[in-house]
Every structure is written in structure tokens, then in C-alpha cells.
Amino acid sequence: MPISDAKPRDQLAEQLAEATAEALRQDLAQQERVLLVVSGGSTPVPFFQAMASRDLPWARIDVTLADERWVPVDAEASNARLVREYLLVGPASAANFISLTTDDETPEQGVEAVARRIEALSWPASLVVLGMGGDGHTASLFPDSRELELALSTAEPVVAVRSPSQPQARITLSADRLHQARRHVLHITGGDKRSVLARALGGDDLRELPIRAFLSCPLAVYWAP
Numbered sequence: 251m252p253i254s255d256a257k258p259r260d261q262l263a264e265q266l267a268e269a270t271a272e273a274l275r276q277d278l279a280q281q282e283r284v285l286l287v288v289s290g291g292s293t294p295v296p297f298f299q300a301m302a303s304r305d306l307p308w309a310r311i312d313v314t315l316a317d318e319r320w321v322p323v324d325a326e327a328s329n330a331r332l333v334r335e336y337l338l339v340g341p342a343s344a345a346n347f348i349s350l351t352t353d354d355e356t357p358e359q360g361v362e363a364v365a366r367r368i369e370a371l372s373w374p375a376s377l378v379v380l381g382m383g384g385d386g387h388t389a390s391l392f393p394d395s396r397e398l399e400l401a402l403s404t405a406e407p408v409v410a411v412r413s414p415s416q417p418q419a420r421i422t423l424s425a426d427r428l429h430q431a432r433r434h435v436l437h438i439t440g441g442d443k444r445s446v447l448a449r450a451l452g453g454d455d456l457r458e459l460p461i462r463a464f465l466s467c468p469l470a471v472y473w474a475p
């Protein structure tokens with residue numbers, strides 16, 4: 251389909267995939283391995299689909315997540331399942347995916363093993379693609395999380411997170427780790443999220459809207475209705 255006939259969200263996903271592929275190519279010209287950090291949730295699906303067929307040396311690319319629900323890898327709610335189903339297919343299946351879960355019962359038990367995995371990657375990442383929820387959370391930095399201050403301030407790479415608003419325990423890259431990237435993108439869709447972003451830009455209380463921690467990365471915003 252010519253890009254001009256595409257629906258806005260698919261068009262946005264194509265543009266983001268092109269920019270991501272270009273960023274990875276640039277860094278691959280300078281270093282043997284590169285790292286791409288992606289978000290979960292529902293928004294990234296068309297981006298993953300657009301990315302999967304890109305002509306890239308995928309075997310030299312590590313892919314990990316900004317955050318994960320502490321659920322089995324094949325669970326509906328698993329961000330890793332989403333990545334495997336929509337991104338790691340076709341040419342992109344040659345990429346090395348690093349998950350954020352272990353067989354431990356809780357993220358608190360697994361957090362150290364995940365931290366070692368994450369530390370071993372090629373930081374700074376080429377690109378961190380953030381998402382955002384309607385409550386202003388990004389990754390698993392939730393406004394109502396007990397661990398929000400820790401996740402915003404620690405130098406540790408990952409934090410186990412409990413949020414009353416969320417049905418599952420989670421694990422998230424810390425804000426410090428998410429900042430360790432050459433480029434940052436916020437990928438959001440819909441009028442509601444545009445309003446949340448506008449509200450975030452008008453204030454500075456991170457606990458109210460944790461996305462504020464990334465508004466001056468600099469951050470490229472990819473938005474479509």
C-alpha cells in the first residue's frame with residue numbers, strides 16, 4: 251500500500267520503523283553490537299510489524315523491553331510474548347532478545363538476575379522507544395507505585411514494582427537506565443494521550459505524571475490520532 255493511503259497509526263508506525271532502522275544502521279557502522287529498547291502494551295504492535303521486515307543485520311542487534319509484567323512468557327499480558335509474536339518474526343527473528351523475567355515467583359526474587367543480564371548489554375542503547383499510559387506512566391513507572399521514587403533515583407538497572415492500579419507485579423528498567431540511550435522516542439496515539447502529554451509539558455511533578463522524567467532527553471514524539 252502506498253504510504254499516503256495508509257491509516258495514520260500505520261503510517262506513524264512505518265515512519266518510526268524507518269527512523270529506528272536508520273538509527274540502528276548508523277550505530278552498527280561504528281560498533282559490533284547495538285541495543286534497541288522497546289515498550290509493551292498495545293501501541294507498539296504496528297511498529298513491531300513494520301520493523302520485523304527491515305533489512306538489517308539482525309544477528310548483531312540485541313532487543314530488550316523497557317518493562318514487563320511478572321507473568322509467564324506465553325501469557326496474554328506478557329510484553330515478551332508481544333515482542334516474539336510481532337517483532338521477532340521474519341528477518342528480525344535473528345535478533346537476540348533479552349527478557350526481563352525469570353522462573354522466580356516474584357520480581358523481587360528475580361531482580362538481581364535480570365539486572366546482571368541487562369548490565370551485560372551494549373549501553374548506551376541506540377534507541378529507547380517509550381510508550382505512555384493514560385495515567386502518565388511510562389515503562390512501569392506508575393504514579394501510584396510504592397517504588398516510584400526508587401525507580402526514578404536508583405543507579406541499579408532494574409526495579410521490581412508493585413502498583414495498586416495494576417493487576418500484576420512488574421519489573422521495569424530504572425529511569426537512570428532508560429536515560430542511557432543515544433536517542434529517545436515517545437510513541438503514542440489518540441487524543442487522550444496527546445492531552446496527557448500536554449499536561450505533562452505544563453508541570454514538573456514526576457510523581458503526578460512520571461513521563462515527565464523523559465521530556466528533556468531530548469525526546470522525539472511520534473503521535474497519530
Ligand SMILES: O=C1O[C@H](COP(=O)(O)O)[C@@H](O)[C@H](O)[C@H]1O
Binds near residue numbers: 317384387388
Ligand atoms: O503497561 C504498559 O503500558 C504502557 C502503555 O501501553 P499502551 O497499551 O497504552 O500502549 C507501555 O508503554 C508499557 O510498556 C506497558 O508495560
